[in-house]
Amino acid sequence: MSEIHTLFVSPASEGVRERKRRETRQRIAEVALRLFLTQGYDGTTLDVIAEEAGISRRTFFSYFKSKDDIILFGVEADWASMLGDLLKTSPDIAPINAIRDLMVRRIERHTTEQMQAIDNLMLSSESLLARKQSLYIKQEQLLFNALCEVWRQPERRPALRMLAMMSIGAMRIALQAWRESSDPNKTVSSFILDAFNCVRTEL
Structure with missing residues (x-):
């Protein structure tokens, strides 16, 4: 997980709301990348990504379109x-x-x-x-x-x-x-x- 995490950039300063949104987005992306690497890109569904990231499918679309x-x-x-x-x-x-x-x-x-x-x-x-x-x-x-x-x-x-x-x-x-x-x-x-x-x- 640490290797995947290095792909993302954390702003030097931001508000609490922005920080929480960034952290959630990063968590979703990290989970998804891990699943892509283990299960394959086509074999990983949005439902699985949402479940593993601890969010709903609807919430997923608040951060990523696809x-x-x-x-x-x-x-x-x-x-x-x-x-x-x-x-x-x-x-x-x-x-x-x-x-x-x-x-x-x-x-x-x-x-x-x-x-x-x-x-x-x-x-x-x-x-x-x-x-x-x-x-x-x-x-x-x-x-x-x-x-x-x-x-x-x-x-x-x-x-x-x-x-x-x-x-x-x-x-x-x-x-x-x-x-x-x-x-x-x-x-x-x-x-x-x-x-x-x-x-x-x-x-």
Whole structure:
């Protein structure tokens, strides 16, 4: 359970009501992920998730619309954490280096087993795969917005937009290369570094 819990982000400060809602949502997601990993994605029903989480089926829909939303909740929370760190970056650092280093640190927070488990869940559902593609577009836009907050010169925006696109592309290629790799000792973060090195070489 502790490994799954690391996928979620806790705000530094919040009201009691917000904290209780966040904790309930996290509990539902943690229970669901555990069931997905043990019973399979398709084999886990919403009724079982609600029962294991100690809530009603109706209450479940107050937090998530579907099983897909549970998986994407963890991915989006993890991404939001990375963007929060990006906003703290010094504008004196090259943007491409800042993104690369943050992606590597984000990946290294999770074990290979965690990465494989979530990746397998994403690949197990056609609906998740479809939403994953739209998620990349959303991540690209959020990354661009964060870059513009740190590197504020208006004349840099076109380049920052291209950098956001290339960074998401590099991440996608790195994850695909890791998924298809026959070397069990090569980490996901090393594939991220390789992908960004390729971007630099071709620029």
